Amino acid sequence: AQKVTQAQTEISVVEKEDVTLDCVYETRDTTYYLFWYKQPPSGELVFLIRRNSFDEQNEISGRYSWNFQKSTSSFNFTITASQVVDSAVYFCALSEARTSGSRLTFGEGTQLTVNP
């Protein structure tokens, strides 16, 4: 069975601080995909990144960066110089490598509040 754990329920930071959201996963699959989604107060899910289990290179996209460590089954997400607009719930998710219809397993989410 697959499982995703986001131990941080809520994080509160002041604008311009860096913040890291933790994600730990469990799977028996040798090939799988990891995701991060953002859910702002409006409720829609915004896709941020997808990472293949074979690709352990870290990725940076603007103020966002992701650290994938297969040895510790972690896929952490860092926001540099946080902004108020980053306030949202962030979900880490996992799916098996991909035949059609593979389900996404979501973590519990981390509520990030960035204060001005």
Place this chain on the structure above:
Amino acid sequence: SAVISQKPSRDICQRGTSLTIQCQVDSQVTMMFWYRQQPRQSLTLIATANQGSEATYESGFVIDKFPISRPNLTFSTLTVSNMSPEDSSIYLCSVEVPRQGYYEQYFGPGTRLTVT
């Protein structure tokens, strides 16, 4: 990508009644999914709807409570039957789109349901 709309965006319903949620996508897709997000909770898959066949329900969800229709490749409905306050949630549909050897999953904006 895929553009997904849901109707209604939100509703307040009385217990014992039923609500049908519509999901429309701007392109033909084979797989559609329905998720539930209870207040301050993660997303849980309700069922997978493949056009032309019966929906496949996850453990804990049954067809009598959450009947699903999938009449064509761009549309699906989820009915929440005989509602109780515990059904108050955001209901999201998602679709699967093939992308370079992978199936990307896109989410609709969600339907916020409150049952009184």
